[in-house]
Amino acid sequence: MSNKNYAVIAENLHKSYSLQRHKTFKEFLPALFLKDKLFNRFEALKGINFELEQGKSLGLIGSNGSGKSTLLKLIAGVTKPSDGRITINGTVAPLIELGAGFHPELTGRENVYLNGSILGKRKKDMDKLFKNIVDFAGLWEFIDQPVKHYSSGMYMRLAFSVAVSETPDILLVDEILSVGDIDFQKKCLQKINEFKKSGSTLIMVSHSIEQIQNYCDVGLTLSSGNQLFFGNIDKAIEKYKQSL
């Protein structure tokens, strides 16, 4: 069995955070001398195991604080696991949340290029992709306006269009497709289906069960850091409902 057929492999993945117990200096200093415990460990993920095949789309299901976003961070490579291993095959393109890669005072055009370079794309590649990006977002009219005048839906459309302008191997979507009108959501669904056909992998987090069911074929159910289930999406949703 070759690892190459898997987009993401998680082996006994653990992630814990240290929470500082003494927030102020006044509390911190005596604790330091009294050898009090300075940190509380908080386990966000406890032993996650799964193998995600390329071309599949995975939905992360769980209530608030169940570890979905932490898992997404591990996949994006912005944080390291405390224990266990995560293997990623291919390029990861996260759909950057509202406002993160965008500067409100800059125009849509300037922001597209900025966002592209955050995703590691070259200017000359962006020149070629630019037309498609704006076409897909349907924002030609407003492209030279500062994005602070955009509605949150327009914002989102532009961010999504940049992220999907080039087929990434793995696309991470965190709770944002809910923005944008029905037309745009349809376009997104279509685009994601195209991605899946071309062999890209999608990993998404959403509180909308309906959306997860629409987009995903595998599900990972989490409950306070524990893995309840990994497999068929309908079963994963069922498990989630049972756990509530």
Add this chain to the structure above:
Amino acid sequence: MSREKFFKLLKNLKLFWFYRELLINLAKREISARYKQSILGYAWVIINPLSQLVVLSFVFSTILKVPSLGVPYIVFLSVALLPWNLFQLSLTSSSGVLVQNSSLITKIYFPREILVYSTIIAKIIDFSFSLVILAILIAIFRVPIYWSILWVPIIFAIQIIFTLGISLFVSAFNLFYRDIQYLLTLFLLVWFYLTPIAYPIEAIPEKFQFVMSLNPMAVIINAYREVIIGGGHPNITSLLTGLIISMLIFTVSFLLFKKLERSFADYV
């Protein structure tokens, strides 16, 4: 250095080169976004130091009669104050840069030092515009220019290495403890007065002179003055010491930054 570490360093450099466009774009973002929706716009880059120069000149020259090496005090001051401003602004903006970009840090990977470098690049560009003031002052007061001015790029390079080193340190620690940015403001105020900016280094009593040689900014500022106004060589020994200290600080800070970088997303 072990073989493994060497390859890690090479990998880091390669990754950095891959993200060079991001560095430029972030610097551009900072410059073009800053003065949008302001009437005077980029002119603030000149208005700010100019008013500072006028006020400080009035206090130190007109009231306190500080000597100024035979050139008008405002020229004497601007040779030192403009580079100092670059240093100070670089540090203050670096201290907040990681926190301000927390939404990027928790979402996507790229070498984090790019955020620090880009804000310093933006400050260097502001600085080069503010040099217009110095050029005009030199022209107005017909201050003679010497060949020794060619030393300036070398002194400037040392200043930037020193600035980068301190900035990496400050930015990383401010992410864990926000106290750093407040401490920095206080620290810079003290540092300003302990550096011969508003007064000549010769005004310091002999027994305190050694303190100045331990302060790289004093060495750098004094070197600017020697080569631009004085028309002589800078003190090579102290400049070399400054360079070595700066490179040492940069290396230590860089390694520390890269070590801490892994946990940035968990704490920011």
